[in-house]
Amino acid sequence: MAMGHKAKRRWSLVILLLGLPVYIVVASSVVTWLGRPPILVELLVYVVLGILWALPFRGIFRGVGREDPDGRH
Template sequence: MALSYKTRRRLSLVILLVLLPAYIVTAITVLNWLGRPPFLIELLVYVALGIVWALPLKAIFKGIGQADPDAPPRDSR
């Protein structure tokens, strides 16, 4: 079942405002708890984690910046 534009838009806001900051805090906490690795390894881990969160959510964010495709056309006068 495909999500409607409004549902995807609301879900993307929840993800960006609530879940993404929680993901960042968790990643930093776990990395610090395990002990700080050398700078390059730490950088690679953060880059990988930055890519990994977006891949499964790509379908939700796709087309959010566009106009609502389900909205009725506006009169251009």
């Protein structure tokens, strides 16, 4: 069953408020574990981890910024 627009908006907010800080801690830990690599490698690690973090949630984030297609409030 597809999620409604209102549910997507709520879940996206929860994911951003809880998931993003967790991503930041994990990404920083990975870079620290690598022993502070050169800046381009560090940037690549952050970009790859950011993409991997967002991929599972793309269905939830898709269309959240638009108006409700059903017109309900």
